[in-house]
Amino acid sequence: MIQPVSDLPLWAAIVVAVFLILGSALTLIGAIGFLRLPTFYERLHAPTLGTSWGVGGIMLASMIYFSVASSRPALHEILIGLFVTVTTPITFMLLARAALHRDRAENNGNVPEKHQHDLKDVEVVQGNPDEK
Amino acid sequence: MLPYPILAFCLLLMWLLLNGFSWGHLVLGTLVAIFASWALASLRPDKPKLRKWWLVPKLFAVVFVDILRSNMAVAALILKGKRRPHTSGFLLLPLEIRDSTALALMAIILTSTPGSAWLEYDSRDGTVLLHVLDLIDEEQWIATIKHRYEALLLEIFA
Numbered sequence: 001m002i003q004p005v006s007d008l009p010l011w012a013a014i015v016v017a018v019f020l021i022l023g024s025a026l027t028l029i030g031a032i033g034f035l036r037l038p039t040f041y042e043r044l045h046a047p048t049l050g051t052s053w054g055v056g057g058i059m060l061a062s063m064i065y066f067s068v069a070s071s072r073p074a075l076h077e078i079l080i081g082l083f084v085t086v087t088t089p090i091t092f093m094l095l096a097r098a099a100l101h102r103d104r105a106e107n108n109g110n111v112p113e114k115h116q117h118d119l120k121d122v123e124v125v126q127g128n129p130d131e132k
Numbered sequence: 133m134l135p136y137p138i139l140a141f142c143l144l145l146m147w148l149l150l151n152g153f154s155w156g157h158l159v160l161g162t163l164v165a166i167f168a169s170w171a172l173a174s175l176r177p178d179k180p181k182l183r184k185w186w187l188v189p190k191l192f193a194v195v196f197v198d199i200l201r202s203n204m205a206v207a208a209l210i211l212k213g214k215r216r217p218h219t220s221g222f223l224l225l226p227l228e229i230r231d232s233t234a235l236a237l238m239a240i241i242l243t244s245t246p247g248s249a250w251l252e253y254d255s256r257d258g259t260v261l262l263h264v265l266d267l268i269d270e271e272q273w274i275a276t277i278k279h280r281y282e283a284l285l286l287e288i289f290a
Contacts, residue, residue, distance in 0.1 A: 026203055030246075033210035041249070041263045042220050045206060048246040053203040076149040089243040089250065096251040096263070112222050112261065114254075 005069075012068040016061045023057025030054060039110070040099050044092065051088045055081055133166070135173040140165040180233035183290045191284045195241050198280070206246040209266060221267040222251075225260045225274055229282060234289040241281055248273075 008016075026049045033046030059077045066074035103111045134140050147161030182188075229235055235253065242250045242262065249263045264273060 026207060029207045029210050033206070036213060037210070038218075039220070041222075041251075042265060044249050044263065045246055045265045046210060048244065048249075049203055049206060049210075052199050052244045052246060079146060079149060085244055086240060089239045092243050093239070093250060093252070096249060100251060100261075112224065 008065070008068060012064060016065045019057045019061035019064065023054050023059075023061065026050065026057065027054035041096070041111075044096060048088070048092075051084055055084050134169060136169045136179075139172065140169045143168055178232060180231065180289065182288060184288050187284055187288050191281070191288065194280060194284070195244075199245050202245045202247045206265060209247075219267055220263065220265045221270075223262040223264050223267060223270055223273055225262050225277060227253075227258050227260055227282065228278075229285055229289070230258065231289045234285045238281060238285060242277070248277075 005013075030046045030049030033049070034043055037043045037046060059081045062077045063074055100111055102108075104113065143165040144158075144161045147164055148157060151157045151161070227235075227238070229238060239250045239253075242248050242260075247265045251261045251263055253260045262273075267273065
């Protein structure tokens with residue numbers, strides 16, 4: 001049976017509020033950074049605030065609230081944190097490598113070239129377009 | 133009967149976390165875990181060799197603290213906005229780990245840490261291209277990553 005929020009003990013209410021505010025503040029800052037940082041590669045860093053301690057703080061708050069309110073341990077939120085952490089790098093690398101590929105193909109000059117042996121492979125296939 | 137005991141145990145744990153504990157769910161979860169690990173075995177993945185599993189909690193603790201610290205650092209950088217000097221940059225990091233599980237863990241660690249992003253791994257020479265938001269000292273970044281995470285991962289998956 002879940003108690004109403006007003007019956008929560010004070011210590012639990014404070015701890016839950018601190019974690020909720022921490023998590024949501026970090027997620028908000030990440031979103032602001034996502035909007036305001038100047039380059040694509042810098043913008044990539046901002047959402048990881050939301051996927052690391054953003055989700056972590058909200059997850060901890062939820063675990064503590066439901067554990068206290070229903071007076072039995074509620075731990076399944078940890079699965080959300082786990083799967084968010086494990087799956088983020090996949091989309092992240094996909095986006096990053098797509099951006100790298102585009103910048104290299106368009107010779108934007110703002111990303112490091114591939115290593116020497118890769119350049120040789122490319123030369124064999126299609127020649128080097130900007131030989132200096 | 134159980135090709136991946138740790139995986140089967142984790143699946144059972146996940147089943148019980150999602151459904152709440154009862155004897156019926158314990159039996160059902162055990163069945164699911166056994167069939168799921170048979171399904172995984174038929175895919176024949178590389179079996180990760182955990183040599184020093186007792187170092188895993190230490191790695192988690194180190195990563196946990198580092199993620200919290202870099203969260204604060206990146207949040208401060210974003211809030212400073214345009215007043216901060218432009219310090220982000222690319223970094224080529226040579227890695228010694230070759231085990232795919234260890235590499236996957238390394239990718240998760242570096243991605244989850246705000247401020248460092250894993251862009252691409254080259255398996256031919258074992259280097260990773262990273263993008264770092266606050267790149268002041270390249271050598272120090274490489275030394276930190278190698279010392280704090282790679283040394284532990286090398287020991288765990290030796």
